[in-house]
Amino acid sequence: MKDVLFEIKENVPLTKSVYRMTLSGDASEIAAPGQFVNFKLDGLYLRRPVSVYDAEEGSLTVIYKVVGRGTEQMSRMARGENILALTGLGNGYDTAKSGDSPLLIGGGVGVPPLYMLAKKLISEGKKVSVVLGFNGADEVFCEREFSELGCDVAVTTVDGSYGARGFVTDALPDSYSYFYTCGPEPMLKAVYRATKTSGQFSFEERMGCGFGACMCCSCRTVTGYKRICRDGPVLEKEEILWED
Amino acid sequence: MGRLTTSLCGTELDNPVIPASGTFGYGYEFSELYDINILGTFSFKGTTLEERFGNPTPRVAECTAGMINSVGLQNPGVMRVISEELPKLKKCFDKPVMANVSGFSVDDYVYTCEKLDKEPQVGWLEVNISCPNVHGGGMSFGTDPGAAAQVTEAVKKVTTKPVIVKLTPNVTDIASIAKACEDAGADGISLINTLLGMRINLNTRRPLIANNTGGLSGPAVFPVALRCVWQAAKAVKVPVVGMGGVSCAKDVIEMMMAGATAVEVGAANLVDPLACKKIIEALPEEMDRLGIDKLTDIIGAAL
Numbered sequence: 271m272k273d274v275l276f277e278i279k280e281n282v283p284l285t286k287s288v289y290r291m292t293l294s295g296d297a298s299e300i301a302a303p304g305q306f307v308n309f310k311l312d313g314l315y316l317r318r319p320v321s322v323y324d325a326e327e328g329s330l331t332v333i334y335k336v337v338g339r340g341t342e343q344m345s346r347m348a349r350g351e352n353i354l355a356l357t358g359l360g361n362g363y364d365t366a367k368s369g370d371s372p373l374l375i376g377g378g379v380g381v382p383p384l385y386m387l388a389k390k391l392i393s394e395g396k397k398v399s400v401v402l403g404f405n406g407a408d409e410v411f412c413e414r415e416f417s418e419l420g421c422d423v424a425v426t427t428v429d430g431s432y433g434a435r436g437f438v439t440d441a442l443p444d445s446y447s448y449f450y451t452c453g454p455e456p457m458l459k460a461v462y463r464a465t466k467t468s469g470q471f472s473f474e475e476r477m478g479c480g481f482g483a484c485m486c487c488s489c490r491t492v493t494g495y496k497r498i499c500r501d502g503p504v505l506e507k508e509e510i511l512w513e514d
Numbered sequence: 515m516g517r518l519t520t521s522l523c524g525t526e527l528d529n530p531v532i533p534a535s536g537t538f539g540y541g542y543e544f545s546e547l548y549d550i551n552i553l554g555t556f557s558f559k560g561t562t563l564e565e566r567f568g569n570p571t572p573r574v575a576e577c578t579a580g581m582i583n584s585v586g587l588q589n590p591g592v593m594r595v596i597s598e599e600l601p602k603l604k605k606c607f608d609k610p611v612m613a614n615v616s617g618f619s620v621d622d623y624v625y626t627c628e629k630l631d632k633e634p635q636v637g638w639l640e641v642n643i644s645c646p647n648v649h650g651g652g653m654s655f656g657t658d659p660g661a662a663a664q665v666t667e668a669v670k671k672v673t674t675k676p677v678i679v680k681l682t683p684n685v686t687d688i689a690s691i692a693k694a695c696e697d698a699g700a701d702g703i704s705l706i707n708t709l710l711g712m713r714i715n716l717n718t719r720r721p722l723i724a725n726n727t728g729g730l731s732g733p734a735v736f737p738v739a740l741r742c743v744w745q746a747a748k749a750v751k752v753p754v755v756g757m758g759g760v761s762c763a764k765d766v767i768e769m770m771m772a773g774a775t776a777v778e779v780g781a782a783n784l785v786d787p788l789a790c791k792k793i794i795e796a797l798p799e800e801m802d803r804l805g806i807d808k809l810t811d812i813i814g815a816a817l
Contacts, residue, residue, distance in 0.1 A: 271543075315580055316576050476571065476574050478574045478583060479784035481543050513570075
């Protein structure tokens with residue numbers, strides 16, 4: 271964990287409400303795909319957690335959706351502006367359990383953290399399949415980026431306006447060694463039921479601090495109480511307890 | 515004695531800065547960023563008799579210059595705090611620590627304090643009769659002078675450690691509650707806990723916090739906190755620990771002028787994990803600017 275002042279290199283819309291922000295600065299605290307950063311924004315008290323899309327030496331990229339005041343403010347920031355972020359937060363995905371043909375399942379704004387994961391899995395010589403789900407054609411992003419990494423990519427849209435009609439669970443391949451997923455909770459629940467192997471889920475929760483101090487984002491698991499920000503956001507399938 | 519030294523119920527603190535309970539866990543996360551032994555002390559996560567998960571999520575909401583939380587006293591229970599957390603805490607903090615205790619009945623407080631009394635690491639018991647986020651107990655003890663006195667008196671019987679009673683601002687007459695605690699034997703009082711507040715999601719038309727209401731903290735509450743500290747300090751002779759929206763060295767000095775012997779820092783730790791370190795480092799320069807030789811010279815200057 272480290273508080274880093276980044277400089278915005280690029281902040282561009284990918285769809286009507288999804289933006290990609292590329293930052294230059296110390297990204298060395300990002301040790302695993304699936305980790306997140308917590309942005310300090312002018313005039314807002316609490317920081318805003320956003321998952322990391324990609325991190326390389328001296329560069330960090332996030333893809334975020336405008337959903338409220340914080341992300342709306344981020345979308346108006348320009349190249350050259352500075353932004354403060356606590357980086358290296360959360361546990362991230364563990365690629366050690368992936369087997370040789372892992373499946374990545376992303377829904378909407380849950381897609382971005384899977385990119386760095388795919389990159390890592392491919393660098394480890396694994397054959398990666400990806401299923402990306404969106405509501406409609408105008409919301410699709412990142413398909414090409416996954417393809418260019420060498421992943422086998424399938425896209426689904428709820429309204430059938432692009433790719434296969436339906437949900438991500440309608441397009442799961444027959445065989446895969448393990449899976450990783452991130453997306454809205456109803457999708458995660460459907461993935462939990464539809465998948466045949468073990469896997470890892472990345473969760474979202476409203477956070478106070480983002481580094482484990484305040485207990486605002488706690489959840490119950492098979493192995494006890496966990497803080498989504500610190501002990502998560504990634505949980506193993508076997509430890510998940512769905513509330514209600 | 516340094517310029518920043520202060521004394522809390524007979525124990526000297528290197529400086530008056532104390533991270534507040536519930537914003538600092540057991541110190542581990544912060545010790546990754548800096549040596550937390552630079553702190554005066556810290557008040558660890560509120561401890562109850564039994565393990566508690568706390569309230570459903572969302573437990574937190576943004577506010578203008580602050581935040582609302584309704585965690586609901588999540589903690590592993592006093593026995594596991596003693597067997598698991600205190601030994602770990604010892605590895606990153608070698609000064610006496612403040613144990614924050616909550617309960618749902620007088621017996622709860624007594625039992626939990628009795629257990630923590632035997633721990634040599636614990637320098638003070640901060641008895642929280644002011645949590646706004648639990649039903650039964652919690653804040654209800656802190657809104658009535660008789661109940662506040664009853665908890666204080668019962669706890670004092672089972673411990674030799676200094677008992678600091680943590681008060682809620684959600685009362686009409688803070689001075690009478692502070693006085694009732696002092697008369698019942700409290701060695702100090704600390705205030706304020708959070709102010710009861712709420713936010714509504716305009717789209718769903720439902721409260722943002724799952725528990726509907728929560729406790730407001732952050733810079734927004736500082737003037738209210740300062741007023742409460744000032745009124746309490748006028749009413750009692752025992753040390754007063756001031757807190758509520760403190761986020762910089764100036765705020766610490768202002769709290770001490772209002773009568774605080776030491777100052778707790780809460781929400782600021784959550785938005786900047788280095789907040790307390792920065793405050794401690796900024797104090798000497800701020801004191802120079804204001805012509806303050808030692809912090810103890812200004813305690814209660816505005817009373």
